[in-house]
Amino acid sequence: MSNEAKRNYTKQEINAMSNDELARLGTELDDVTVAYRKERFPVPNDPAEKRAERGVMIWLAVGIIAAIAFLGVYIFWPWEFKNLGEEGHFLHTIYTPLLGLTSGLSILSLGMAVVLYVKNIVPEEISVQRRHDGPSSEVDRRTLTALLNDSWNTSTLGRRKALQGLLGGAGILAGLVVVAPLGGMIKNPWKRGELNVMGDGTLWTSGWTLHEEGVKIYLGRDTGAIAEEHTGETGTHWETTGVSRLVRVRPEDLDAGAMETVFPLPAPYVNDGDVYNPETNVYESQMHSLHGPRNAVMLIRLRSADAEKAIERQGQEDFHYGDYYAYSKICTHIGCPTSLYEAQTNRILCPCHQSQFDALQYGKPIFGPAARALPQLPIEVDEEGYLIAKGNFIEPVGPAFWERRS
Numbered sequence: 001m002s003n004e005a006k007r008n009y010t011k012q013e014i015n016a017m018s019n020d021e022l023a024r025l026g027t028e029l030d031d032v033t034v035a036y037r038k039e040r041f042p043v044p045n046d047p048a049e050k051r052a053e054r055g056v057m058i059w060l061a062v063g064i065i066a067a068i069a070f071l072g073v074y075i076f077w078p079w080e081f082k083n084l085g086e087e088g089h090f091l092h093t094i095y096t097p098l099l100g101l102t103s104g105l106s107i108l109s110l111g112m113a114v115v116l117y118v119k120n121i122v123p124e125e126i127s128v129q130r131r132h133d134g135p136s137s138e139v140d141r142r143t144l145t146a147l148l149n150d151s152w153n154t155s156t157l158g159r160r161k162a163l164q165g166l167l168g169g170a171g172i173l174a175g176l177v178v179v180a181p182l183g184g185m186i187k188n189p190w191k192r193g194e195l196n197v198m199g200d201g202t203l204w205t206s207g208w209t210l211h212e213e214g215v216k217i218y219l220g221r222d223t224g225a226i227a228e229e230h231t232g233e234t235g236t237h238w239e240t241t242g243v244s245r246l247v248r249v250r251p252e253d254l255d256a257g258a259m260e261t262v263f264p265l266p267a268p269y270v271n272d273g274d275v276y277n278p279e280t281n282v283y284e285s286q287m288h289s290l291h292g293p294r295n296a297v298m299l300i301r302l303r304s305a306d307a308e309k310a311i312e313r314q315g316q317e318d319f320h321y322g323d324y325y326a327y328s329k330i331c332t333h334i335g336c337p338t339s340l341y342e343a344q345t346n347r348i349l350c351p352c353h354q355s356q357f358d359a360l361q362y363g364k365p366i367f368g369p370a371a372r373a374l375p376q377l378p379i380e381v382d383e384e385g386y387l388i389a390k391g392n393f394i395e396p397v398g399p400a401f402w403e404r405r406s
Ligand code: FES
Pocket: 331, 332, 333, 334, 335, 336, 350, 351, 352, 353, 354, 355, 368, 369, 370
């Protein structure tokens, strides 16, 4: 760098310089040496230039179409869950792949356009710069601005209006492809829907809440039965008539020291034992109960000697039925299933972050990050000898949320 370039410039001197002069001065002040520079298309109206520009425009157009397709799929495609054999099942199954395909293509196309533009249109240049520390002076800032202007001019984008428009459109739409899916996360967590076997959509409820509507709810054991596939004249469909997924549980179904995961099984959805009817179709409803995010409950039969030592929580003294205790399976830390019951110590373990709860002390946390006891479901046995919910949980199930007091 010459000493001439390094000297202090007055504001008048800087204002008097053209953009080219400021850009040149900027490279000198930055210790940048342009070692090599070559225009891609020195001759005006070179057909090769048109070809290169067309290549970039094609990718930008593909990117725009893919981004619009993404937004169209995201907003209008039928996304609601459909069971196998149900009308619209195929459209539902390709919803997520279509989102991935269109968003990927739009971002890839934009990337391809930028790479092609830099590779085929922007002048080739090799510049070398020596690095140095220190804050930027007024002249540095002004010259940097000039350099950016110079880059804009040398990129020739300024005179390629169609390309500018396409690039702007593709950039905005690619941004939307990234931002639009976040819209799906904006929900009102307190918007009530119909109360059914999955709750009413709010965090206060679960499938067990139906009890408050006067519905008798059995403790249902998951048999793992699956609907059968049938192929007939009308094509393949899944036969759910006569298939029961949940069956009622009796106390004698569990050995001492055993644990069973149970789900709410409302009386209208029962299809087992003496009420079994091969024509009844309750499979769907029972599967919804299984999928209820706050429905899973651990039914534990303590050994009698241990049950004698059990400490009941105030207000929950009659929630158990003899040696049988039912605790929510949803961890009060951040909601994993507390799947492990250790019969020797009567501890319930959450495998996510190792919280442990004491089944002998109303599900109280005794180790790990969980700070709240597992909610206990009040249970009893009905006149036919089946275990049923005596009521709903008296507190919300699962992790903490702002409005929760206990
Ligand atoms: S979710 Fe259970 S310990 Fe974290």
